[in-house]
Amino acid sequence: MPDHQWDDLPTSVRRSIESHTGPVRAARSATTGATSEIAATLRADCGPVFCKAIRTTHPMSRMHRMEARVNPWLPDTAPRLRWVVEAEGWLALGFDHVEGRHPDLSPGSDDLPAIADALTGLSHALTPCPPVRVQPATVRWQGRIAPHLVDGDTLCHTDVTPFNFLVGRGVRLVDWSMPIRGAAWIDTALMIVRLIRAGHTPAQAESWADQIPPWKQASPEAVEVFASSLADLWEQRRRENPVPHRRQLAEAAHAWAAHHGTQGPRPRPELTRPL
Structure with missing residues (x-):
């Protein structure tokens, strides 16, 4: 799971993100995920946004760049990427927030x-x-x-x-x-x-x-x-x-x-x- 929190981002990076979202009122960190250092749902003036962020020197930052590159070509079953912020050695992606639960894959599951x-x-x-x-x-x-x-x-x-x-x-x-x-x-x-x-x-x-x-x-x-x-x-x-x-x-x-x-x-x- 991500090992950093929203407040761990440099102030200038958070301000750059807030230029897209408006002031962030609350941030709820994700409990799963292994490719981002920060993954959180941000509650802001624009509504909820899912943000994932990683330092640009991290080996997995290339995966975030790949996701940003491919997102415009994806169908609506993939949440839309709304903005990309790169500053102070951090890369952050902001997606439409999607409510949902993870599926049950066991035999007989309705999912x-x-x-x-x-x-x-x-x-x-x-x-x-x-x-x-x-x-x-x-x-x-x-x-x-x-x-x-x-x-x-x-x-x-x-x-x-x-x-x-x-x-x-x-x-x-x-x-x-x-x-x-x-x-x-x-x-x-x-x-x-x-x-x-x-x-x-x-x-x-x-x-x-x-x-x-x-x-x-x-x-x-x-x-x-x-x-x-x-x-x-x-x-x-x-x-x-x-x-x-x-x-x-x-x-x-x-x-x-x-x-x-x-x-x-x-x-x-x-x-x-x-x-």
Whole structure:
């Protein structure tokens, strides 16, 4: 979760933000998120605004610049970026505030059809890929998967954690800081691992995915190789930093790969640190 508060911003930066919002009356920090040093809902004269900020020297500041670059091309299911402030070594982004809760991905959840509809709508809205500079999937997974299997012309989110979905008046997908241009089924494939982590069997997760047209069009070879590559990737991440959610995602990805008769390295039991 973010480790700084609104008041930690230099006064000049807060004043620059308030030139867009009016005086900030209150700031409620977010309880989730890992890419921003500050993430808070600001209550100001203009109404509520979601602000995320990071120092420009931080390695993840490039992800904030990416999000700012891609936002104008996104459909209304993504909150609109209203302003960008860069001052005193800080980069701050201001978005429309969206009320909502994170979805329940467990088997039988009433949220599952809405998530499927959201992914279907996004794949349609973002194909062909808008004319914005993003990393191709063939580069993102270079050395892990045959490039032609993930190549495509859809703008994909790629970070489909339930924390990036907000369910309220419809489903909104936030934090577009890791987009790629690739095959239209990629986000659905990534969601399958999240569903398995939430308690679905691999067969149940794929059955859910079958209602999303781009997934139905994915070749069996691409699915098999992608599942194996994700198992390798999550196992690598787990070994680099064995926090609980990475262990769980590695186990889920391995289960999916095994379902297709392929296996990445099995997660090894070990002590974990709290998130």
